[in-house]
Amino acid sequence: MTTPAARAECTIKIARDLKKVPHPTIPRTFILEERIVVGPAGSNTQAGVSADKGITDMFAPTRIGFMSDVPHLTSGLASYLDPVILALEDAINEGRLKRSVEIFASHVMGLPTGQPQDVIAAYLDLVAKGCVLILSAGVTDNSLVLQDTINATKVPFITMAGTTRFIGPHCFSLANGGHGEETAIMAAYLADQGFKRVVVTGERSPGDSEYHLFFQEQARLYGVDILKEHYFDQRPGEDEIDEALRHFRDDLKPDALVYCGFGWSSFVFNAALERIGWQPPKIMNTAIMWALGGGELAKALDGWIGIEQSLEEEEGLPMNPNYVPMLDRFEARFGYRPRTTMTALCYDEGRVAVEAIVNCPLLTGEGMSKGIERIKMMPSTLGGPRTYIAFGPEDHRGYKGDFLFLKQLRDQKFHFVAYHNPQWKINRES
Numbered sequence: 293m294t295t296p297a298a299r300a301e302c303t304i305k306i307a308r309d310l311k312k313v314p315h316p317t318i319p320r321t322f323i324l325e326e327r328i329v330v331g332p333a334g335s336n337t338q339a340g341v342s343a344d345k346g347i348t349d350m351f352a353p354t355r356i357g358f359m360s361d362v363p364h365l366t367s368g369l370a371s372y373l374d375p376v377i378l379a380l381e382d383a384i385n386e387g388r389l390k391r392s393v394e395i396f397a398s399h400v401m402g403l404p405t406g407q408p409q410d411v412i413a414a415y416l417d418l419v420a421k422g423c424v425l426i427l428s429a430g431v432t433d434n435s436l437v438l439q440d441t442i443n444a445t446k447v448p449f450i451t452m453a454g455t456t457r458f459i460g461p462h463c464f465s466l467a468n469g470g471h472g473e474e475t476a477i478m479a480a481y482l483a484d485q486g487f488k489r490v491v492v493t494g495e496r497s498p499g500d501s502e503y504h505l506f507f508q509e510q511a512r513l514y515g516v517d518i519l520k521e522h523y524f525d526q527r528p529g530e531d532e533i534d535e536a537l538r539h540f541r542d543d544l545k546p547d548a549l550v551y552c553g554f555g556w557s558s559f560v561f562n563a564a565l566e567r568i569g570w571q572p573p574k575i576m577n578t579a580i581m582w583a584l585g586g587g588e589l590a591k592a593l594d595g596w597i598g599i600e601q602s603l604e605e606e607e608g609l610p611m612n613p614n615y616v617p618m619l620d621r622f623e624a625r626f627g628y629r630p631r632t633t634m635t636a637l638c639y640d641e642g643r644v645a646v647e648a649i650v651n652c653p654l655l656t657g658e659g660m661s662k663g664i665e666r667i668k669m670m671p672s673t674l675g676g677p678r679t680y681i682a683f684g685p686e687d688h689r690g691y692k693g694d695f696l697f698l699k700q701l702r703d704q705k706f707h708f709v710a711y712h713n714p715q716w717k718i719n720r721e722s
Contacts, residue, residue: 300381303329306626307373312399318413320401324370329353330380331392353392354655356645357418357426359449361402361411361434369399372429374626375635379642382621389646396421403433404497404526404556411437419447425648425660427641428452429634430468432499432554439463447657448648448664450641454578455499456689462661464688466640466674466681468633469578471499472506473696474599475552477712478575479510481597481698483720484710487547487573491540492521493561494553503552503577515717519544526556533557533564541570548573551596555579559592573597583701584632590704597709600699601674602633607708614673636674640681643670644690664688676711 304310304326315321331353358376360369373395383389400406400414411434418426430451435458442449443460451458452468467473482490492507494500504521511518522536540546549572551558558579565571580598583590603609605616618639623629644664649655652663667690670681675695682692698709 299333299387300330300384301333301335302331302377302381303327304377307377308371308626308628310370310373312369315398315414315417318400318410318417320406320410321414321417322369322399324397328373328377328395328397329392330377330384330395332384332390335392351391353394354649355394355396355422355424357421357423358395358397359414359418359426359428360397360399361414361431362429363402363405363431369397371630372634372638373397375622375638376427376642376645378618378622378625379639380646381625383643383646388650391649393645393649396423402431403437404554408434408437412441415441415449416445419445419657423447424655424657425645426450427638427645430465432458432471432502433497435463436498445657446661448661450644450664450690452637452641453499455502457502459688462657464644464661464664464683464690466637466644466690468581468601468637469599469696470689470691471502472510474577475503475507475510476513476714477599477696477698478550478552478577479507479514479516480712480714481710482511482516482548482550482575483514485548485573487575488515489517489519489545489547490550490575491519491544491546491548492550492552493536493557494523494551495526495557496523497526497554500553507550507552519546523553524557528557528560530560530564530567533560534568537561537564537570538568541568541572546572548575551576551579553577553579555582558582559589562592562594562596571595578696580699580701581633583704583706584634586704590701593701594704595701597698597700599696600633600706601695601697602631602636603676603697603708604631604706609708610677612673612675612677612679614671618673633674639673640690643673644681 312322430453432453432455435451435453448462454469574596576598578599648660648663651666652659672679679693679695681690699706
């Protein structure tokens with residue numbers, strides 16, 4: 293493989309180690325102190341207006357933001373940025389991106405644990421800094437909170453949230469899942485395994501209500517009978533969980549236990565099932581990806597089959613041709629190798645930012661939205677080998693193809709289970 297000559301430079305060596313400080317005016321919000329500018333080698337990263345020399349002959353960097361709104365995970369803010377930096381540097385080294393890009397980043401303690409006004413303030417703060425595009429980690433609740441503000445401000449926002457309700461001329465998605473897609477995969481798998489009678493659980497929240505509605509529709513499509521649904525509060529007590537699970541087991545006798553939710557209560561089920569002595573087949577949505585954090589999170593979800601988005605080399609499957617080469621460059625550049633879905637997703641967001649800059653008719657928020665809409669069949673780093681990224685004027689959900697599949701968590705490691713092959717019942721049963 294031929295590697296393009298290095299043409300890019302960055303004002304920092306590694307983002308993961310940058311210091312976070314409290315935002316001076318927005319509660320429960322953190323920012324990075326260091327200036328992050330990625331540009332062609334030899335470019336003047338201070339380009340702009342000089343007080344003593346007047347206007348320079350260099351182009352000022354295009355400013356983009358990154359906003360993390362995942363509750364309680366402040367440690368993730370800086371590490372999200374290394375894949376974005378790599379995406380920008382790769383595009384410069386390819387000769388695709390010709391100008392410098394400055395990144396502003398913040399982490400806000402968003403819903404469901406934080407305050408909606410802080411989420412809006414954090415977005416508007418990035419807009420005030422001159423960002424013409426904002427990337428994000430993305431939680432459904434916060435995306436819905438921001439939607440009207442984004443469309444009014446006309447500075448596009450790319451969320452990873454799975455909701456289908458994040459809509460408007462400047463709302464875009466590279467989803468870390470997808471409420472409708474996940475439930476379709478789960479229902480198809482249940483039907484294929486002969487699990488035709490199931491019980492469903494999860495939490496009560498705006499995003500989870502969308503999951504439950506989609507699962508009801510997909511279950512009907514695949515001939516899966518939902519015996520009962522029971523939705524818990526974000527932090528249910530042991531007695532409530534044990535009582536609900538005993539009712540499922542003793543009175544309904546389902547073929548499988550299904551979890552559809554954000555994941556707040558997903559960690560308590562294994563312990564509860566152990567307490568009552570019941571071990572049914574367990575199917576989960578993308579909430580299983582909390583286990584990517586390792587440690588106690590992975591232990592708590594052991595044995596579940598759920599929705600994941602990245603394949604590993606040791607699984608012996610046809611790979612996404614962009615994933616491992618990206619990790620190789622990442623390790624060479626930053627000195628560590630984060631083999632996680634989030635790494636691929638953040639890299640893809642960075643690549644979308646590049647194409648938005650290259651394609652846009654004018655370097656404004658509205659121009660960037662039009663630039664994103666011109667992306668067609670762009671290579672994806674996330675997902676299976678048939679995944680790609682495309683947008684259009686009324687198509688703002690970017691991932692297409694096999695970007696979701698089933699894995700099982702065993703001994704704190706993910707193991708591939710199956711792709712989703714859409715097929716009508718008459719063909720499945722013929």
